[in-house]
Amino acid sequence: KAGVTQTPRYLIKTRGQQVTLSCSPISGHRSVSWYQQTPGQGLQFLFEYFSETQRNKGNFPGRFSGRQFSNSRSEMNVSTLELGDSALYLCASSRTGIVNTGELFFGEGSRLTVL
Amino acid sequence: AQSVTQLDSHVSVSEGTPVLLRCNYSSSYSPSLFWYVQHPNKGLQLLLKYTSAATLVKGINGFEAEFKKSETSFHLTKPSAHMSDAAEYFCVVFQAAGNKLTFGGGTRVLVKP
Numbered sequence: 001k002a003g004v005t006q007t008p009r010y011l012i013k014t015r016g017q018q019v020t021l022s023c024s025p026i027s028g029h030r031s032v033s034w035y036q037q038t039p040g041q042g043l044q045f046l047f048e049y050f051s052e053t054q055r056n057k058g059n060f061p062g063r064f065s066g067r068q069f070s071n072s073r074s075e076m077n078v079s080t081l082e083l084g085d086s087a088l089y090l091c092a093s094s095r096t097g098i099v100n101t102g103e104l105f106f107g108e109g110s111r112l113t114v115l
Numbered sequence: 116a117q118s119v120t121q122l123d124s125h126v127s128v129s130e131g132t133p134v135l136l137r138c139n140y141s142s143s144y145s146p147s148l149f150w151y152v153q154h155p156n157k158g159l160q161l162l163l164k165y166t167s168a169a170t171l172v173k174g175i176n177g178f179e180a181e182f183k184k185s186e187t188s189f190h191l192t193k194p195s196a197h198m199s200d201a202a203e204y205f206c207v208v209f210q211a212a213g214n215k216l217t218f219g220g221g222t223r224v225l226v227k228p
Binding site: 035042044098103105109 | 147151156157158160161164166205214215216217218221
């Protein structure tokens with residue numbers, strides 16, 4: 001059974017640009033959630049999508065957005081990049097989602113560097 | 116407000132000796148609690164979870180954790196460390212009210228041969 005796949009694994013952008021990251025969940029999982037991991041702030045929850053609807057949202061500015069498609073694949077977008085957006089972005093899929101305390105299966109992450 | 120504190124940022128143990136990773140939480144309501152492990156350049160993997168059933172929870176790879184409501188703690192233990200246990204460990208709290216998921220700062224475990 002294929003795991004959670006995140007693309008791209010590494011990318012470099014400059015300030016002011018935007019970036020789109022992709023996450024393909026485990027087959028049959030309807031929940032995809034996104035997390036930012038930095039040395040200074042640790043792991044922080046961004047948002048969760050379930051069946052194409054955003055169900056939960058963390059405390060991030062509106063520059064961070066996401067969506068989920070009918071096949072459960074999800075994308076997150078960060079606009080007007082800032083140096084502080086440099087981070088490892090992790091996505092996780094779950095059959096029942098965070099609300100039902102379902103087990104989260106994580107991808108290996110997309111490492112974004114903003115110059 | 117909900118918060119999670121992992122009391123040690125780094126723990127060093129010798130192979131074959133016990134491991135103790137400490138986690139304290141604060142939550143207005145009865146939370147669900149998790150421990151996840153992250154090996155270098157990998158995503159997180161669930162070790163175990165507590166969701167208001169038995170207070171002693173057994174997980175994968177010989178890990179277990181005990182929920183102590185009076186102490187607001189959820190410490191992770193393993194009787195005998197293995198080299199493969201070298202990784203970063205995260206204590207995570209989910210509070211149904213508000214659907215808030217909060218991660219501790221992580222504990223990096225070093226296992227010496």
